[in-house]
Amino acid sequence: MPNESLHDWLHSSTSTQRLSLLQRINILIDVAIAVNYLHNHCPITISHGDLKPSNILLDDDMVAHVGDFGLAQILGTDSNNNSTGVKGTIGYAPPEYGLGSEMRSSGDVYSFGITLLEVMTGKKPTDDIFNEDLSLHKFASMSLPDQVVNIIDDAAIVEQRTEVKAKKMEECLVSTIHIGVSCSMDSPTQRMSIEHVVHELQHILDVLQSI
Structure with a gap:
């Protein structure tokens, strides 16, 4: 892809370009829709199994495309002999996969939630600050609702000229982090549905575009 991967935009030490808040939300919407x-909506239900920034590719228009289906599985089958055990990349794979659970769509939702938090904070789930006592999920959860601005990647925040606009932007940031936290809950049944994610992110984008 012409603009390489989302990982490159978030973590490249050589690039001087950084993603704006609107670009980040648009990318997250593209991924959530995919x-x-x-x-x-696919004729057969598929779990990607390895959703992470390095597998999200950006085209000329910065539209995000989900790639690398090497671990993907048609749900309800074991045709690729990968129905149980650890799947995905450490940090992005849901905890139940480490316990031998079968691949489920809720696993992709977890990976999406971690990816969203990485996109918004600029921190990888495997960064040195995270350990057994502190994860990216917990780091984000602890910031809700009053400290969210303090954990957002500086490049994503544009200073607003009026208090009203600043308040609206902060509310959008809180809502976005809330989505990431809700998607990356340890319990699959507590995770937000991906359809709800699409709806909520679209609402956030609409508000941001009106500021």
């Missing part, structure tokens, strides 16, 4: 298609 996952929603795989889970709910």
Whole structure:
């Protein structure tokens, strides 16, 4: 892809370009729509199994495309002999996969939630500050609702000229982090549905574009 991967934009030490807040939300919407298609609108239900920034590719228009389906599985089958055990990359794979659970669509939702938090904070789930006592999920959860601005990647925040606009932007940031936290809950049943994610992110984008 012409603009390489989302990982490159978030973490490249050589690039001087950084993603704006609107670009980040648009990319997250593109990915959520792709996952929603795989889970709910594809003729066969597919779990990607390895959703992470390095597998999200950006075209000329900065539209995000989900790639690398090497671990993907048609749900309800074991045709690729990969129905149980650890799947995905450490930090992005849901905890139940480490316990031998079968691949489920809720696993992709977890990976999406971690990816969203990485996009918004600029921190990888494997960064040195995270350990057994502190994860990216917990780091983000602890910031809700009053300290969210303090954990957002500086490049994503544009100073607003009026208090009203600043308040609206902060509310959008809180809502976005809330989505990431809700998607990356340890319990699969507590995770937000990907359809709800698409709806909520679109609402956030609409508000940001009106500021």
